[in-house]
Amino acid sequence: MNTLMSRALDSAQMAGAQYADIRVVDSRSENIQVKNGVVETLNSSESLGFGVRVLVDGAWGFASSRELTAEQIESVSRRAVEIARASGLVRGEGVDLGPAVKSLGSYQTPVEIDPFSVSLEERLAVLLAADSEMGRVDGIRVRQGNLVSIRENKWFANTEGAFTEQTIIETGGGIIATAVGESEVQSRSYPTSFGRQQVTAGWEVVLEWDLPGNAERVGNEAVALLTADPCPTDVTTTIILGGDQLALQVHESCGHPTELDRVFGSEAAYAGTSFLTPEKLDGFRYGSDSVSITADSVRPYGLGTFGWDDEGVPAQSTPIVKDGNFVGYLMSRETASRLNKVSNGCMRASSWNRIPLVRMTNVSLEPGEWDLEDLIADTDEGIYMATNRSWSIDDRRYNFQFGTEIGHEIKNGRLGRMLRNCTYTGITPEFWNSCDAVCNEKHWTMWGTPNCGKGQPSQIAHTGHGAAPARFRNVRVGVFKQQ
Amino acid sequence: MLGQKGAETVCKDVLTRAGTDQVEVLFMVEDQSLTRFANNTIHQNVAERNGRLMVRVLQGKRIGLATSNRMDRDGLDALVENGRTNAEASAEDPDYPGLPEPTEYSAIEAFDQATADFSPEARARAVAQVCRLSGEKGLNGSGTFSTGTSEVAVANSQGVFAYHISTNADFQTVVMSGDSSGREQGSGWRVADIPVEFLGETAIQKAEVGRSPGKIDAGEYPVVLTPYATEDLLNMLNYYGMGAQTLLEGRSWMSDRLGERVMSGLIDIWDDGLDPNGVPMPFDYEGVPKRRVDIVQKGKVNGPVYDRITGGKMGKTTTGHAPPATMRSLGPMATNLFMARGTASTDELIRSTDRGLFVSRFWYTRLVHPRDCVITGMTRDGVFLIKDGELTYPIKDLRFTQSYVEALANVEMVGSETRLLVSEFGGYATRIPALKIGKFNFTGSTV
Numbered sequence: 001m002n003t004l005m006s007r008a009l010d011s012a013q014m015a016g017a018q019y020a021d022i023r024v025v026d027s028r029s030e031n032i033q034v035k036n037g038v039v040e041t042l043n044s045s046e047s048l049g050f051g052v053r054v055l056v057d058g059a060w061g062f063a064s065s066r067e068l069t070a071e072q073i074e075s076v077s078r079r080a081v082e083i084a085r086a087s088g089l090v091r092g093e094g095v096d097l098g099p100a101v102k103s104l105g106s107y108q109t110p111v112e113i114d115p116f117s118v119s120l121e122e123r124l125a126v127l128l129a130a131d132s133e134m135g136r137v138d139g140i141r142v143r144q145g146n147l148v149s150i151r152e153n154k155w156f157a158n159t160e161g162a163f164t165e166q167t168i169i170e171t172g173g174g175i176i177a178t179a180v181g182e183s184e185v186q187s188r189s190y191p192t193s194f195g196r197q198q199v200t201a202g203w204e205v206v207l208e209w210d211l212p213g214n215a216e217r218v219g220n221e222a223v224a225l226l227t228a229d230p231c232p233t234d235v236t237t238t239i240i241l242g243g244d245q246l247a248l249q250v251h252e253s254c255g256h257p258t259e260l261d262r263v264f265g266s267e268a269a270y271a272g273t274s275f276l277t278p279e280k281l282d283g284f285r286y287g288s289d290s291v292s293i294t295a296d297s298v299r300p301y302g303l304g305t306f307g308w309d310d311e312g313v314p315a316q317s318t319p320i321v322k323d324g325n326f327v328g329y330l331m332s333r334e335t336a337s338r339l340n341k342v343s344n345g346c347m348r349a350s351s352w353n354r355i356p357l358v359r360m361t362n363v364s365l366e367p368g369e370w371d372l373e374d375l376i377a378d379t380d381e382g383i384y385m386a387t388n389r390s391w392s393i394d395d396r397r398y399n400f401q402f403g404t405e406i407g408h409e410i411k412n413g414r415l416g417r418m419l420r421n422c423t424y425t426g427i428t429p430e431f432w433n434s435c436d437a438v439c440n441e442k443h444w445t446m447w448g449t450p451n452c453g454k455g456q457p458s459q460i461a462h463t464g465h466g467a468a469p470a471r472f473r474n475v476r477v478g479v480f481k482q483q
Numbered sequence: 484m485l486g487q488k489g490a491e492t493v494c495k496d497v498l499t500r501a502g503t504d505q506v507e508v509l510f511m512v513e514d515q516s517l518t519r520f521a522n523n524t525i526h527q528n529v530a531e532r533n534g535r536l537m538v539r540v541l542q543g544k545r546i547g548l549a550t551s552n553r554m555d556r557d558g559l560d561a562l563v564e565n566g567r568t569n570a571e572a573s574a575e576d577p578d579y580p581g582l583p584e585p586t587e588y589s590a591i592e593a594f595d596q597a598t599a600d601f602s603p604e605a606r607a608r609a610v611a612q613v614c615r616l617s618g619e620k621g622l623n624g625s626g627t628f629s630t631g632t633s634e635v636a637v638a639n640s641q642g643v644f645a646y647h648i649s650t651n652a653d654f655q656t657v658v659m660s661g662d663s664s665g666r667e668q669g670s671g672w673r674v675a676d677i678p679v680e681f682l683g684e685t686a687i688q689k690a691e692v693g694r695s696p697g698k699i700d701a702g703e704y705p706v707v708l709t710p711y712a713t714e715d716l717l718n719m720l721n722y723y724g725m726g727a728q729t730l731l732e733g734r735s736w737m738s739d740r741l742g743e744r745v746m747s748g749l750i751d752i753w754d755d756g757l758d759p760n761g762v763p764m765p766f767d768y769e770g771v772p773k774r775r776v777d778i779v780q781k782g783k784v785n786g787p788v789y790d791r792i793t794g795g796k797m798g799k800t801t802t803g804h805a806p807p808a809t810m811r812s813l814g815p816m817a818t819n820l821f822m823a824r825g826t827a828s829t830d831e832l833i834r835s836t837d838r839g840l841f842v843s844r845f846w847y848t849r850l851v852h853p854r855d856c857v858i859t860g861m862t863r864d865g866v867f868l869i870k871d872g873e874l875t876y877p878i879k880d881l882r883f884t885q886s887y888v889e890a891l892a893n894v895e896m897v898g899s900e901t902r903l904l905v906s907e908f909g910g911y912a913t914r915i916p917a918l919k920i921g922k923f924n925f926t927g928s929t930v
Contacts, residue, residue, distance in 0.1 A: 040811050042573045043548035044565040062529040066552045083528045086603035090611045092524035120572035142732045180733035185853050265521045269625040269657040353531045390849040394861045399929035401859050456627045479926050480851050
């Protein structure tokens with residue numbers, strides 16, 4: 001591998017590149033989906049290929065191929081240089097990558113039980129048992145379950161002397177029960193929505209989640225939601241968000257706007273820009289004193305946990321929001337140098353055939369001091385909302401609207417009646433400044449978001465978000481008028 | 484690219500390895516390039532050569548799938564072995580009707596050599612025009628210009644072999660001032676059909692007239708939607724209800740409405756994989772020929788698109804809309820959608836509006852509730868207040884929460900021109916007109 005990779009770097013330099021890097025990615029995944037007792041998908045997927053990124057006279061080029069041969073390595077490297085020269089026809093002010101990156105070493109996700117060592121029959125048995133438990137609930141129309149195992153072997157080398165090798169292992173799983181009424185459709189998911197919870201770990205997490213043990217409850221909740229009272233329409237009240245919902249709130253309203261490539265306009269035509277412009281750094285009140293948010297790639301279980309990013313920068317932890325103050329960005333080498341800073345290791349590509357972009361690692365809301373029970377008891381009136389159902393935010397990440405699978409009224413410090421079709425909306429800094437309590441470590445979970453889209457051509461990243469339930473005051477809820 | 488003979492050889496190699504097992508092979512090879520620009524400079528410029536093989540191995544009623552991008556001897560051995568192992572571990576599938584038998588399909592012209600040969604330099608020179616024009620106006624131009632070639636083949640042990648080669652080209656640009664933006668897009672399978680400079684000039688003009696937007700209260704307004712906004716209505720209605728699977732599971736907006744008139748009588752929606760005015764594809768991912776499906780006729784819900792699984796369960800015949808085996812849970816979906824044009828020019832749509840909003844585009848739209856296809860999202864890249872039949876001033880972006888079924892029920896006029904757009908999710912094309920809708924529910928605004 002070393003020889004092939006060196007050949008790419010040599011070929012690129014011979015063709016005129018001042019900087020080059022190569023990533024070789026060999027990935028394998030297994031995906032099992034069961035619906036209404038039928039095994040709809042049992043798929044093993046393999047993908048092998050490499051991508052060469054070059055800088056020629058201040059302009060970028062990238063080419064990739066699935067054929068990992070010496071001939072293709074040379075041809076693709078030359079193609080990358082040719083593309084960079086074309087970029088040079090419309091070049092900017094040049095590229096400063098900052099200090100050289102010379103990382104060396106290897107990394108592997110720690111796992112207790114390699115998910116690929118667990119037989120397909122055993123994995124399938126978990127889903128079929130959960131399906132059977134959901135099937136015990138009258139009124140469930142669609143029962144779904146899925147398990148995902150991923151192993152990605154990745155090699156990186158650059159012309160500055162870096163050479164790293166890492167193996168990232170991810171395990172994911174989840175169930176969904178859907179009930180259908182006369183004019184109503186309601187779903188409940190476990191451990192979280194959009195199919196599954198996913199983390200960097202082994203089969204041990206699936207055993208912890210106990211999908212079959214939660215299946216009947218999930219089914220009962222879906223059926224109960226059909227006849228639950230609707231969320232009050234267009235009122236301003238207090239809300240407590242469950243950790244899984246808050247994870248996506250952090251992702252959309254803090255993670256994305258702190259991506260420094262967006263701030264500089266790289267995503268303007270597609271994913272949008274950001275309201276967190278550079279003059280706000282170290283001088284903008286993003287949230288209340290209760291709000292501290294960290295970007296890190298070292299915490300266990302996170303889908304943004306690795307050894308090095310896709311520029312060879314080591315994994316690390318950096319504050320983004322500290323006690324409510326906006327203090328940091330997610331950065332690449334190029335974007336960091338524009339602010340006279342050094343990359344904090346956030347360049348990630350979805351596979352060998354995509355360039356790295358500034359992506360979230362694990363962007364997490366740090367735990368506070370409250371027990372959830374105490375927080376609810378401390379709330380006179382409001383709504384507890386959990387598990388995301390819909391999400392939308394504007395192109396500068398100000399105006400958002402979220403919907404959740406389930407809600408419960410809070411009255412006089414107690415959880416009351418179940419509420420369906422809950423929605424809430426707000427403006428990002430106003431919302432985070434209305435946060436007056438965050439629950440403690442006991443309630444904090446590292447949630448996985450394996451479906452983060454960005455870039456053209458499209459890239460789907462896997463990101464992590466630790467969060468515990470938190471309380472927000474004066475939030476507009478019930479945007480969706482319903483019968 | 485491997486060509487039809489090359490694709491056939493690879494598929495046969497896989498089928499031979501499967502021995503007596505029933506097997507289906509899906510072969511997909513692509514050579515794609517994309518030039519991306521922002522701040523009036525090219526900042527990303529990429530190319531990819533990839534190919535994938537997907538097998539569905541049947542052992543009785545048990546099915547195993549395997550996918551790989553390795554097409555060498557060892558790769559093909561491993562592919563078939565993985566599919567076989569998965570079939571052995573799987574449970575019996577009572578819903579799958581078995582592999583399809585060969586059926587004649589119509590070959591469709593969708594390949595353009597000039598598009599396949601379009602070079603990085605040619606893309607850069609086209610992009611340079613837009614960057615230069617934006618720069619001259621003190622505006623910030625960004626966007627993408629992509630070109631490529633794709634091959635798809637489907638073969639199975641029952642004798643099916645279907646092959647299609649196509650090219651694709653797409654240009655999109657967002658041009659921004661400090662407080663406004665304009666966007667244009669052109670898609671097709673011939674790069675020469677995309678008027679890059681014209682699209683750039685139009686986006687620039689929109690960014691200029693959109694400067695200094697005012698605020699307006701949320702509420703219900705009549706709207707004139709450009710085809711870019713109409714596209715979102717069709718894409719969402721497709722994803723959340725035009726496929727038979729959603730109907731079968733009771734979560735389609737069509738549920739309990741088949742045969743009913745739920746949209747304006749001006750609305751006709753159909754899917755036609757054979758129409759070269761879209762992005763044609765003659766067969767589905769099982770090699771079954773595509774048929775035209777009239778989904779909504781004069782506002783009346785006619786029915787969804789089917790694959791063989793959903794057709795079998797619902798007593799219908801497949802319409803040739805099977806997804807790849809690995810995406811079975813999504814069910815069949817329309818892929819080459821059309822909405823019928825009307826008779827009004829965009830100016831006439833505006834002139835007929837006493838007070839309303841001209842909406843350039845919707846963005847970040849998500850499902851709030853399935854049964855009426857209630858969607859929330861933002862406007863983007865230009866909203867203008869219409870007063871007394873004229874565009875007056877620009878408005879800051881608004882959030883809406885609106886049933887798309889109800890929106891199409893309230894259509895009052897349909898534009899006379901249609902535009903072909905390829906979905907951001909790839910592979911799905913729509914040809915749609917502008918619309919005038921009597922009321923549309925805006926629920927908030929941004930900073």
